[in-house]
Amino acid sequence: MIGHNPPPSHQSNTTATRHQLTHNQLVNFLRFEIDKAETSATAVLIMKLRRAKRLDAIIGDTSTQSINHYTDQLLDNLLRDADRYAHFSDEEICLVLPDLANNAQSILAAIKILSELHKSFIADDYPVMLRPHIGIANFPELGRDAGQLLMYADIASDIAATNEQGYHVYQPEDRIKTETYSGLDIELGKAIKANELHVHYQPQINIQTGRCVSMEALIRWTAPGQRVINPATLIDIAEKTGLINTLTLWILNTALRHTATFLKMSIDVGISVNLPPKMLKDKELPQIVQQALDIWGVPASHLTLEITESLVIDDYESSLTMLSRLRELGIRLSIDDFGTGYSSLAYLKRFPVQELKIDILFIRNIHNSREDKNLVRTIIDLAKNFNLTTIAEGVEDQETFDLLRDLGCDLVQGFLYSRALSDTDFINWYRQHTLALHVISLDASITPKS
Structure with missing residues (x-):
């Protein structure tokens, strides 16, 4: 042996x-x-x-x-x-x-x-x-x-x-x-067809005004037997079973449907949807996105598609062509998990992106790692040089918020403001948050100057 x-x-x-x-x-x-x-x-x-x-x-x-x-x-x-x-x-x-x-x-x-x-x-x-x-x-x-x-x-x-x-x-x-997750591939396919999944929304906040200007669409699933499936596991199952494109289109349409409802209720926010690598290789993607926008009546400027940095690098020229076609629709493009690769200068000057999303790993360690703090500062400065918006995810405390504001970050999302919410809970949160900002603004305007 x-x-x-x-x-x-x-x-x-x-x-x-x-x-x-x-x-x-x-x-x-x-x-x-x-x-x-x-x-x-x-x-x-x-x-x-x-x-x-x-x-x-x-x-x-x-x-x-x-x-x-x-x-x-x-x-x-x-x-x-x-x-x-x-x-x-x-x-x-x-x-x-x-x-x-x-x-x-x-x-x-x-x-x-x-x-x-x-x-x-x-x-x-x-x-x-x-x-x-x-x-x-x-x-x-x-x-x-x-x-x-x-x-x-x-x-x-x-x-x-x-x-x-x-x-x-x-x-x-x-x-x-x-x-525990065995057999979920079959259940996931059934859940998509039966409309049994849910999309939740995490607010994205303008760091200067405190206003909620957009939200990220995040998938949620409670499988048969009341098993709450981790979103990363859900995506992994979808990728391995060939359901990822179907799942992404379901998320996109659900998110646009809810966004259309929000706009009718004077809740003027944009929506960010994650785009998996396989989806970007679909030549019909621009037509699919345009059709979804037309069905739900959402302006293209309100939609942001998030793509991972590694996706851009792995198939550079093909990605450039597809992203240019998507940008022609009038939607926004965001590089997700930015900072986890070394290609920034190589593609930022050519790619039609409008936003860099700073990886949560750097935000989480920003107070304990001088390297992470310097890296976040560099990303923000780089974005400004290219006229791009920066958004930091995973902001959980006021100290991190204050530091990011001082560094010049544009948007934040995280538990400091809210977890991901169902569509109805998001409506209630948005109204309460907007009211609180209005009260703060009134207090500031009537406070006598010393």
């Missing part, structure tokens, strides 16, 4: 560091360590680097190679002699840490690696700041199957991408949670 072979020699790969193996070698190494282990623990770590591919798309393979070289050197210095790792892709590295005294050591190793990789460095004269996250699966708690351990570590890395620590240790309940 493969698992009983001696551990592969990392020296067989002449380009590798002293800890680096190929993909297959690492799997064999893991199997060998599992088979020979008696009382010691072994940990599988899967680390994902979010930015390498996006940087590569703009400044070439050399930069990705430089990033890989940097991470290889860093791991070579951090790892113990017994540890091994392999690149599963340019953005994914798998590590195997054998002979651990206990599982806590795998967490300490992850924290140490994350701490070092969060430090900025230079790759081909470009400043790079990686934002890795690590999933951890521990042997013997999770069984002796190497393939299962790798799968568990991968699931854990996806969970780690959503938490502040940047790492997650796989737990049996994580598997239960994933199994």
